[in-house]
Amino acid sequence: MRSVRVKFCGITREEDVKKAIELGVDYLGFIMYPKSPRWVGWEKLKNLLRLSEGVKKVVVFVNPSYQEVEQALSIGADLVQLHGEESLEFAKAIGLDKVIKAFRVRNSLLIDESWKDAHAILLDTYSEKAYGGTGESFDWNVARSIVNAGFRVFLSGGLKKENVQSAIRIVKPYGVDVSSGIESYPGIKDHRKMEEFIHAVENALKD
Numbered sequence: 501m502r503s504v505r506v507k508f509c510g511i512t513r514e515e516d517v518k519k520a521i522e523l524g525v526d527y528l529g530f531i532m533y534p535k536s537p538r539w540v541g542w543e544k545l546k547n548l549l550r551l552s553e554g555v556k557k558v559v560v561f562v563n564p565s566y567q568e569v570e571q572a573l574s575i576g577a578d579l580v581q582l583h584g585e586e587s588l589e590f591a592k593a594i595g596l597d598k599v600i601k602a603f604r605v606r607n608s609l610l611i612d613e614s615w616k617d618a619h620a621i622l623l624d625t626y627s628e629k630a631y632g633g634t635g636e637s638f639d640w641n642v643a644r645s646i647v648n649a650g651f652r653v654f655l656s657g658g659l660k661k662e663n664v665q666s667a668i669r670i671v672k673p674y675g676v677d678v679s680s681g682i683e684s685y686p687g688i689k690d691h692r693k694m695e696e697f698i699h700a701v702e703n704a705l706k707d
Contacts, residue, residue, distance in 0.1 A: 546575050682694045
């Protein structure tokens with residue numbers, strides 16, 4: 501078992517689900533934010549969740565209604581990722597153990613201790629224009645300080661095979677989250693890049 505979990509996010513196609521499972525990823529993320537180029541919609545989501553056997557299935561929302569979250573969980577999602585301005589109270593109503601809460605990092609970050617009860621938090625790069633998916637990284641020392649404070653952290657933002665080993669060595673996260681770094685274009689995963697990313701993660705802590 502890898503010491504660092506891997507989450508492939510922004511999955512839109514059946515063949516990419518199958519390849520990810522073959523590679524032994526731990527989490528798959530499906531985007532339910534209509535403004536994202538990786539948005540899947542409810543019908544496709546249902547089918548992709550059904551195919552995702554043996555992995556943790558994460559449905560990614562930006563400022564959803566409670567009903568939308570309940571619907572995702574009822575059709576097979578294991579976890580929801582809250583990527584907007586959702587409150588701690590909203591996450592508690594869902595059940596913190598079912599929530600990955602995303603925080604977008606500029607230069608520093610203060611996180612309420614209560615989020616330690618979530619399944620995990622995810623650190624992504626801040627952008628004025630988008631909720632995630634920027635393909636840009638941020639100062640990993642900020643992430644390392646949050647890991648050191650006792651949070652279970654998924655590191656996201658601009659990760660790819662060329663930098664993920666450095667990221668893991670610096671931050672020592674619970675997991676790494678990748679989307680654009682394994683794509684040929686938004687929503688279309690490149691199977692060779694998927695393989696290379698997994699191999700890079702597996703070799704990151706070998707020396």
